[in-house]
Amino acid sequence: MGKTIAEKILSTHSGQDARAGDTVVAELDHVMGQDGTSPLTIDVFRKMGGRTVAYPERVSLVIDHSAPSPNEGVSSLHKLMRDFAREQGVRLYDIGSGVCHQLIPEQGHVFPGALVVGADSHSCTYGALNAFSTGVGSTDMAAALISGKMWFRVPETIRLLINGTLQPGVFSKDLILHLVGDMTADGATYCAVEFAGEAIQALSIEARFTITNMAIEMGAKAGLMEADEKTLRWVNERYHGPCQPVSPDPDAEYREVREYDASRLEPQVAVPHRVDRVVPVGEVEGTPIQQAVIGTCTNGRLEDLRVAARILKGKKVNPDVRLIVAPASRRVLLDAIADGTLTTIIEAGGAVVTPGCGPCVGTHNGVPSNGENVISTANRNFKGRMANSNAFIFLASPATVAASALEGKIVDPRKYWQYESGAGVVRGGSG
């Protein structure tokens, strides 16, 4: 019987014939921690008897969740990370560098066939590059720092085959929201999910990250894609070591295979307070909003900002809406400055904040008021997620968020995203 991507990567890294249900101890290629989890990791590292990090070159610590620090409690935890990084010789990405899940691939720490863990649940993002990557807690991360290894239960795999072509104005975010809604919040618990099919192949690498980023929202341990020419080109520009792309065998055993048709998909919105409560945008059209957020590890990449800028160009954000834009990294910020994307967004009324996670996780940079509605490109809309349990969070694509920011209510972005037939240029919006 053949193997899935997950079984193959866990086999090569454990030296065993790993099959779903087995337990293995495997060597890690990279270990990541952020400022919400690393301070506890460092504390546990010492309590575990840790003296030195086994492979400092394979470790990245990222200060992104509260960056720059909004209060002295956070400041002292940041200092703990900086001191530890200096002492152990591990890489530290300090404030302004960006969101961990943008930085780790962008800085060349992930490659096809790699095994990566991150002390952040959205570490499944790197699966878009054909790496098995999963979120862990602080104690697991401390054990990984000491030993360079982690124990894994080899997961069963669910294969989601996406046929067809996304229509103009419909994006990978709409697709993954639809998939999460269909699979439900625990539909893939303990499983790996392979995303495949022509609709996935047609996506850019940036758009693919949006899909694997949200695998955890269906409970998955990892979201995986095969490496194609686009993947290898993207990786080769950033990573210069050896790598071995991994494909599933034709006779691999899956727990389930589901097929979808992307061609019929409309823009989607996840409504409060559940990520799997997903509806076509038409069902919530007209809902007033007071804040709009574009950014996060799901949708803060250059392509996302360009989509927003294209909709915002020459227009003004509704006076009753605050539009907050957080580019996913310093690189993204620089690129968005260089090509004029950011100028367009700022001229439209957007408030640009330091690359980081702030607004999504409620640490700072845009806490909503009681009773307010927020539309965001983030991946979670839990009650209280943005630090106010009396606010309501809707999740959507950058296009839907930008269009809604213009009108002060949730709208279908397709009216701002019309093409001249065959010409592929924007005709402009109706707002």
Added chain:
Amino acid sequence: MKYQGKAHVFGDDINTDYIISGKYKFKTLDMKELAKHVMEDLDPEFYEKVQDGDFLVAGRNFGCGSSREQAPLALKHAGIRAVLARSFARLFYRNAINTGLPVVECDTDEISPGDRLEVDLEAGKIRNLTTGKVLTSKPLPPVMLKILGDGGLAAHFLKYGDFHLTGEME
């Protein structure tokens, strides 16, 4: 070992933001301080109501969401002896075992708020002392039993200096 305590009952999909909000967990490593805010978005009086040794009882997918280990730690420091749920999200489940908070997967539908429970972790039996009903829990995988038996992964590493799980891997 058998534990007795009162049941505090919640529903399905209790995420880690509900267990301990991000607005607190980024600020401090003082788990006693975090414990005061545990579950507060769902029940502002939760911390006051919990007696040392009580159980948190929930439905499906308990602990979904983030990787924050502050979630099981804050529950533990609030006095929760074990969490009983119909199912758990993977990250919470791992973090709970690693930090020595027992997690019990069982049919929780017939447990009502305030019921007194007796939980026997080794035998996998939950006796509802209020209703007289007896529930059976799904056994923990051998690796997790070993780690929990050692007092969590930190204690396991302190004892062995590395992973020492060969006997537990099928």
